[in-house]
Amino acid sequence: MKAAYLTPAITLFREDGSLDLESQGKLFDNLIEKGVDGILVEGSSSEFFAMPMDERREMARFAIERVDHRVKLIIGTSSMVADEIVDFSNYCLEQGADAVMILPPYYFRFGAEALLQYYDRLAGKINGPIYIYNFPANTGTSVPAETVLQLAQMHSNIVGIKDTIPGMDHTRELIKVVKSQIPNFEVYSGFDDNFAHNILAGGNGCIAALSNVVPEICAAWAKAFRDNDLAGIAKGQQAIDRLMDLYAIRDPFLPVLKEACRLRGIAASSTGTFPMPNATVEDDARILALLHREGI
Template identity: 35%
Template sequence: MPMRSGVYCPTITITDDSGRIDREKWGQHLDHLIDAGITGILVFGSIGEFYSFSMEEKKDAVAFAAEHVAGRVPLYVGVGATRVADVVELANYCEGYEVAGLFLISPYYFGPSHATAKEFFTTVANATTLPIVLYNFPARTGTDLSPALVAELASSCPNIVGLKDTVDNISHTRAVIEAVAKVAPEFRVFSGFDEYYTVNRIAGGAGVVSGLTNVEPETFVALHKAYEAANFAGVVGAASRISHLMALYGTTDLFISAIKGAVKAAGLEIATQINAPATQLNEEQERTITRIIG
């Protein structure tokens, strides 16, 4: 079954001041996302700090999230890592829980060639029964998943079913959509930039998987509903609010701090620290974040 079009939240991973997962606060946050009508939730995307948790911490978090979400919305898990063995281990672990699919980023540090990337994604796809959504974030991985590569993978691996295209260029996303449509019509392409929902849908995409959904999921749900209903005024209103909130990304050293700070400013009293190495949110930044979200 293809992924639903809509707005997906790559949830922050909420921890306490000592860095341990805060089940109570994270559970409240997940409930808020679900109650707001978010299409689905991703654990351990970039905003979830997937790169900074140990395997055991990830497994513990997956178990908690799956049991808490309990099928109320589709739950996805980011399994990206530089070691194929680690990717496969976490992917296989997710098969024991109510997980709808996996998000898989390219290997980073040594950006793989077209051939190496194809081998990597194919190896993982063959090692799991779960659907896989490719995650393209060249600003962080140092390499791009080209439209040709994505189309090859969609054609040769039936359980590679989608792409999150975190590229600040809708032309790239549109080229992927056009290439994949020829070989896998049910393949879904999402933008990774919050303000690209509308242009993504116009280009034939399925929506967004974006960080500001943590802060105002209601606004994104309103945008999706307005688009589906051809409510132009509703689309403009919600998109304008999202455009305003984009300023949050420029307030902190790393955007994860900004999202955690905004979730706190919006009313959920959480610890805003992120895993080291990192520059933590300061009081001046918190005040700026509060002013932006109004």
Template identity: 35%
Template sequence: MFKGVLSPVITVFDRNGKLDYEGNKLVIERLIDNGINGLLFLGSIGEFFAMSMAEKQEFTAFVVKTVNKRVPVLIGTGGTVQAEVIEFTRFAEQAGADAAVVISPYYFKLNSTAIYRYYANVARSTSLPIMMYNFPERTAADLEPELVCRLIKEFPHIVAIKDTVDNISHTRKLIQAAKAVRPEFCVLSGFDEYMIPNLMAGGDGILGGLTNVVPGVFSDLMRAYKAKEMAQVEAAQAKISILMNLYEVSAPFVAAIKGAVARMGVPIVPAVKDPAADLTDEQQQRIKTLLVSAGVITADKE
């Protein structure tokens, strides 16, 4: 259902921390124009963790209307309060979203029984397609293949998983196990540089943050891979390898991704929600250096 190059879209705020609707529209149009296959709003890069429920609902209604069915709209509805996750997932369904992306509960390290119960309760509350989100570096718990297979056997509308694990063997094992149960089940990598290894292992693509910065590079990479144009695959992969260093410019990495989008010429303010900090001049320069090194801007571009 969700294949190819998907983007976890940044959320654009103004300098006062309020949603910048014109800025968000510019970001959305750029991604669609560059061939992105689906848009996830309110994911990790979308700063869902720093937004109120009212903000998230307002933003969800806006993005569904703005995208207007041109590509699938996925809404990140996960959180630590199950009742709120269910409430927001139902809201996303009524608003016209195409799927909910649900991260497993975080803070306490939950066992597989508790995680199963969480996803099962969410799945029973909605008919909206669900993508599970595995990010053990943030949740302290891994969605292991056995757990994923149990859930997808029981709930046909759990249709995909984003596996944000810096280990392609982990994703490969998940692909093999899940597709043995349901061949149409989609497994996406959360690390941008693993798109080609994911596809070669039988997976379905990526849902990666660098698509905000260089969506055309990823669209070109997918096209070249399908056409078996290996020189173009290598050229695009080389750019992505350099750009992966953007994730280390700021902590959390959201500010660096936003700064890179702005440096690419998109007229947005790269502001992040408190308590995260905006970019320093030194960080801005590091971003420019990486973009120049990857050949996606020229050195004289301000």
């Protein structure tokens, strides 16, 4: 059974707020060595929303060079400025990214017709594969399955979607509506604990953030599906269900993921973009308890 686990990589900064490309490279190498199937940079876990465009281009260029086609590399190019999305997307694709991923416009809510026009315009100007990124909790808008099907039929370069929704209702509808007509269209979940349900429903897997911290567990879970190993699938589900507690340590959860990577020796610092809070001593104690509980 086909199954893929991709990592929406965190962005690592030095304490002065500048990019820590040494730690970033270490993170990428660790993900690849531990067996993840792909990497997304400049998704929600990356704090792209607080990074200036020159810094985003620097990160994209570094990721393309460091990953070097060892695994699939998708770059998030979301912005509220359409021309900026087109320019940045084409830059990433020309430099060697495998695909780009784009959120709907946010701040105001948009209906199906406006979303169709939005992605139609972008897809016509972007010279390579595009993944739609559906994240209604953060954008206020959910892209309907019927709209996704229309777009995929209109534009062969719209190749998949990341569906970041806690349940499986919308993702299941995407699989039924879109993949029934376009079997090669890729449908990924955005939460780790939906991975197994996604695969069993006919999807492609997930692009989910716990894999920054425990890529070995996530990669083993995907391999268990590919090997039809029921015991391994159950083991992976149960481990991830317990590790989902990392997300609950603080809100927003990004400082916890960064601190967990620091505690595992991957990152030099868990510094984030302002006003992202820093992890606390109390957070460290809870993180370490969770990791030790899993034998990590």
